[in-house]
Amino acid sequence: MSEGEAPDPLARLGERIDKARAERVRRQPTAADRSALQQGIGSGLRIGIELVVAIGVATGLGWATDHWLGTRPWGMIVLFFLGVAAGMLNVYRAVTGIGTPVGYRRAGEEGAGTRAAKDEWDDDEN
């Protein structure tokens, strides 16, 4: 039996299978999509706690310094604001690192794209 004479229902079945396969491939998220999602969840979970802990630890440190040196309330006030700044810095760094794997910057990577997105201060820090 040659190919041209393939029974009609079977040929149509082949077509339908091909179509269904194409549809499935189209609907499935690509590997890139999935890894972007993973990185998104990863960095989201990371950043949430960054600010809170920075402020908490810094304020606690300030309290301890005051307790030790008897400088109440100055150490706590100063370190609270420093903690806010440090927390924001950490969050800012983590956020500018999005796109590279959940973090600051990829090793040795200084692509034009990431460079354009950064301001001068951040550039200087490299």
Place this chain on the structure above:
Amino acid sequence: MAIELHPLEQFSIERLIPIHIGGLDLSYTNAALMMTIAVVLVTALTVLATRRAALIPGRWQSAAEMIYEFVADMVDTNIGHGGREFFPFIFTLFTFILFANLLGMIPYSYTTTSQIIVTFALAAVVFILVTTIGIIRHGFHFLSLFVPHGVPKVLLLLLVPIELLSYFIRPFTLSIRLFANMLAGHTMLAIFGGFAASVGIFAFFPAAINVLLVGLEFLVAVLQAYVFAILTCLYLNEAIHLH
């Protein structure tokens, strides 16, 4: 009929084998037991699965190779040049946390990573390692990490303390992130489980939520191990390459 809820009871530490040496309580606890099990399981997976390494891997060998390649890829992309020597450390860290988290998902077992002292010890090891590596590799120059370039001298008075603080906060964020996620997740499971036990015929709703939460907790268990490992990579990267 009231059922007493103790959602935090699951985190209590019990001494299994009391050991007291010179006023120190070195008892072997349920937390220590779970850590031992995690270590044994990781070792078993990596050693046994690859003992008879085949070209076409079986299920176990495949699983072990997947974890290996996952971590190797993470180390390569995040530390890059000179990162391979830290691969064993990252691999150990990742698999230990992963197994500890996942073992905690077994009902009636114990989640070691929900203890702040466990996660803080891990984070402290990472912090000390990163700082030591930085100082060994770069010596005094390592301190340039805390001094942003091209900033007016006056501003340095403000920026250096901020940089210092953001550096020394790392072990805290690293440990509290893992600990808080595990603690919160397991507490939530226990609370909804308690609801289901106490509301009679309406138990379906909290039970259904619990099913979803278990799924979420599995995601968190894997993801937090990943986040811990990848942050260690990033910190090492910074210490090795120093911008």
